[in-house]
Amino acid sequence: MSIIEAQCLTYTYPGASKQSLKDVSLTIEKGEFAILTGPSGCGKTTLCRCFNGLIPHFYAGELRGSLKVADQSVKEHTIGEMAKRVGLVFQNPENQLFALSVEKDVAFGLENLGMPREQMQERVDWALKMTGIEDLRERAPHELSGGQQQRVAIASVLAMQPNIIVFDEPTSFLDPLGAQRIFEVISDLNRKLGITVILVEHRLDLAAKYAGHVIIMDEGRIVLDGEPREIFNSEQAWLLGVGIPKAVRLWRLLDESGVALKGVPISSDEAIQRLKEVLWR
Amino acid sequence: MIEVNDIYFTYPTGVEALKGISLTIKDGEFVAIMGQNGAGKTTLVKNFNGLLRPSKGKVLVDGVSTKDVSVAKLARTVGFVFQNPDHQLFSETVEEEIAFALRNFGFDGATVEKRVTWALNLLDLADYRKTSPFMLSGGERKRVALASVLAWDPKVVILDEPTIGQDHRQKENLRQFIVQLNEQGKTVVIVTHDVEFVAECSPRVVLMREGRIIADGEAKRILTDTTLALEASIVPPQIAQIFHGLTFLGLPSDVIDVSEAKKILVEYFRGSQR
Numbered sequence: 001m002s003i004i005e006a007q008c009l010t011y012t013y014p015g016a017s018k019q020s021l022k023d024v025s026l027t028i029e030k031g032e033f034a035i036l037t038g039p040s041g042c043g044k045t046t047l048c049r050c051f052n053g054l055i056p057h058f059y060a061g062e063l064r065g066s067l068k069v070a071d072q073s074v075k076e077h078t079i080g081e082m083a084k085r086v087g088l089v090f091q092n093p094e095n096q097l098f099a100l101s102v103e104k105d106v107a108f109g110l111e112n113l114g115m116p117r118e119q120m121q122e123r124v125d126w127a128l129k130m131t132g133i134e135d136l137r138e139r140a141p142h143e144l145s146g147g148q149q150q151r152v153a154i155a156s157v158l159a160m161q162p163n164i165i166v167f168d169e170p171t172s173f174l175d176p177l178g179a180q181r182i183f184e185v186i187s188d189l190n191r192k193l194g195i196t197v198i199l200v201e202h203r204l205d206l207a208a209k210y211a212g213h214v215i216i217m218d219e220g221r222i223v224l225d226g227e228p229r230e231i232f233n234s235e236q237a238w239l240l241g242v243g244i245p246k247a248v249r250l251w252r253l254l255d256e257s258g259v260a261l262k263g264v265p266i267s268s269d270e271a272i273q274r275l276k277e278v279l280w281r
Numbered sequence: 282m283i284e285v286n287d288i289y290f291t292y293p294t295g296v297e298a299l300k301g302i303s304l305t306i307k308d309g310e311f312v313a314i315m316g317q318n319g320a321g322k323t324t325l326v327k328n329f330n331g332l333l334r335p336s337k338g339k340v341l342v343d344g345v346s347t348k349d350v351s352v353a354k355l356a357r358t359v360g361f362v363f364q365n366p367d368h369q370l371f372s373e374t375v376e377e378e379i380a381f382a383l384r385n386f387g388f389d390g391a392t393v394e395k396r397v398t399w400a401l402n403l404l405d406l407a408d409y410r411k412t413s414p415f416m417l418s419g420g421e422r423k424r425v426a427l428a429s430v431l432a433w434d435p436k437v438v439i440l441d442e443p444t445i446g447q448d449h450r451q452k453e454n455l456r457q458f459i460v461q462l463n464e465q466g467k468t469v470v471i472v473t474h475d476v477e478f479v480a481e482c483s484p485r486v487v488l489m490r491e492g493r494i495i496a497d498g499e500a501k502r503i504l505t506d507t508t509l510a511l512e513a514s515i516v517p518p519q520i521a522q523i524f525h526g527l528t529f530l531g532l533p534s535d536v537i538d539v540s541e542a543k544k545i546l547v548e549y550f551r552g553s554q555r
Contacts, residue, residue, distance in 0.1 A: 040448045175317045175474045177514035243449035246519035253543040259550045272526035
């Protein structure tokens with residue numbers, strides 16, 4: 001069952017001379033973990049802004065084509081209505097956090113919905129638990145590390161119990177271990193809660209193994225859309241210069257030298273497995 | 282070129298960010314400073330150009346203590362490119378941005394003009410000469426920030442997190458550019474989390490944790506040491522992870538480069554076929 005259905009989306013920011021989205025059609029299934037990637041300025045963030053109605057309701061400009069997200073037509077629903085279904089987590093958590101305690105930050109969206117106090121407390125507890133930050137409850141967000149702050153930002157979005165969460169390069173400012181832990185939290189939300197994840201990301205070495213669907217954009221268009229192994233192995237992805245995982249690069253170099261592995265590995269664990277099959281005798 | 286002698290640094294808030302750092306960076310070296318968020322990497326490099334001065338200990342740049350010269354004078358030798366270009370850019374046009382520091386250093390009009398044109402061409406920004414830096418994309422603004430520093434030709438260039446927000450192709454361009462700068466004799470220091478980027482550049486790596494240096498050496502050795510990696514919150518590059526999983530075959534464990542990895546695996550494969 002699809003949860004996002006875009007047909008022929010075309011969009012130009014007010015005052016811009018160039019279209020930022022050109023004839024974008026895309027289907028994302030309920031419960032998928034999709035990675036959206038492509039060169040800077042290719043339209044990834046613009047497309048994500050459509051998913052929760054920021055485009056066209058906040059950024060204005062004309063959005064042509066049709067877009068249905070979680071059974072609602074984006075053009076006909078307000079940002080407030082879309083926000084209950086689609087959560088957004090940004091690159092820099094500092095831009096998203098503002099309350100004096102982690103708990104208050106996570107509760108903020110719920111307060112705005114006018115949720116009864118008891119239910120709110122339950123939701124906050126649950127969101128803190130799911131993101132592994134129960135012990136940070138009383139802390140001030142600005143005193144936390146970047147990785148902890150990003151978890152608070154995720155918890156705030158999760159508390160709203162959206163069907164879909166869009167993560168826009170959520171780990172750019174984090175050290176590699178912090179980044180890996182955030183990807184694991186995201187993967188948990190996807191596997192355990194069935195939340196549909198759309199991850200905008202350049203660093204595919206760390207993220208590829210979690211995804212079942214990869215979408216590559218270039219100059220406002222979707223140029224590749226499919227299963228990760230297939231996409232990373234396609235000539236077009238290599239020509240575009242997206243960050244093909246090193247495991248895939250190694251696989252291809254080996255293949256060209258006559259060492260054939262069974263299938264394209266997209267993570268180091270898979271590469272080790274495939275190499276063992278060929279080398280260990 | 283830079284000599285750091287047992288320095289300590291405490292911020293006015295009381296946070297002790299550096300706890301006894303000693304480090305020598307030679308003329309023409311290429312060094313990556315790595316480690317977890319909050320390890321003190323940026324604090325350390327800000328001590329290299331006098332933006333910060335050690336609470337205890339000494340930093341010598343080209344033989345002179347940073348306590349004895351002004352930041353303005355040090356900047357002539359040590360150029361600093363900030364993580365966020367918006368902390369650095371303020372002029373109305375790209376051209377003005379690059380010319381600003383040159384005028385401050387007292388270059389004459391003709392030299393300023395020559396250097397601006399040179400820097401614009403170097404970073405592929407000639408088309409944006411008259412554009413406002415704030416009209417440009419994040420990646421382009423980073424290039425403007427870099428151009429404005431390179432224009433005055435400092436002996437040492439420090440880049441704080443140069444790969445953040447850059448897509449794969451921009452990173453590849455940046456890598457080639459940094460390697461080229463270094464080959465032309467510049468001392469280059471980068472502060473970064475990006476293990477794959479470091480694996481591709483292969484500089485000397487200085488690893489920090491909680492205000493101290495915990496390792497210093499070849500990228501190949503540091504990035505493949507799983508104990509060190511864990512201590513410094515880094516994840517070994519993907520190629521290192523793969524070789525770590527294959528050590529039982531008797532393969533080396535210190536491999537970070539894809540081409541080298543291929544060579545070793547192909548040789549092993551051919552050997553096993555015989």
